[in-house]
Amino acid sequence: MSNKEYDEAKVMLEAMINDSPEDPVINYHCAAVNDALGYETKAIPYYRRALENGVSGDLREAAYIQLGSSYRCIGEYDFAGEVLEKGLSEFPENPAMKVFYNMTLYNKGDHKKAFTNMLADLVSGSSEEWIRKYEKALRFYSEDVDKVWR
Template identity: 45%
Template sequence: MTEAELARAVALREAGALDEARELLLELSSVAPDDSQVAYQTAWVHDALGLEREAVPFYERALDGDGLSSVERRGAMLGLGSTYRTLGQYVEAVNVLTAGVLEFPTDRALAVFLAMARYNAGDAKEAVAGLLTLLVDTTSDQEIRRYERAITLYAEDLDRVWS
């Protein structure tokens, strides 16, 4: 396997030639099964084609190995967590996305996907609390900013009754 072949596969994926990219990436995966870069790109193309179940082992392989940049690792964690959620594997989704949020605490997309997975896993309280915190941390809306303290307090305990 050469870097040029991997670059060609990525270029094909980016150009929308997903089937051709998939074919090349599967060939590269068979030649270099432990290459995290190849595994990540193979997972990505499967996801792009709607082949989520087939993407999972490639995401797992990419994350188990070394060789991903932090941007790629973050993308693989988001991709795997989102894919698990799509497949109804909510506990796995929450686990991967929680690990992603811990590793990349400033990545807001991971936090949003974690909230969705928590909701699907039956933890609506944590999901809403996470989204409220994210909203307060990222909004520029003046009306929301005006109530920042109250929203933050409510996010800490949505079930609290004030007497």
């Protein structure tokens, strides 16, 4: 969609939210359109209401990712981490959510944990021949990436 189309959708969705302020799906879409336009701060309350009011399925999964990402974008790393941890408790296998969570860990200064998590996720989620070839070593190193043998 173009920015003009997002702007048009935003106007329509804002009218809909006035009629149904608690509707989780409308809240999600209000958040997503604001997010797409670069208005992360405006998107956040809509994402929160969507989750609080029971948005479900793929939209719930996306709401956790996008809310966490929005908090991360504005530098609210603690909130981002909390949202993404909660999302991962509901959707523990979501690879995108794991990546956003690990980026948040990195932003919070927990570089080692972010890296080791990403390495472990890469190894477990890859069918790439070279990753599979070195899987055992990569898993071993992911447990203690700083260890040195002399």
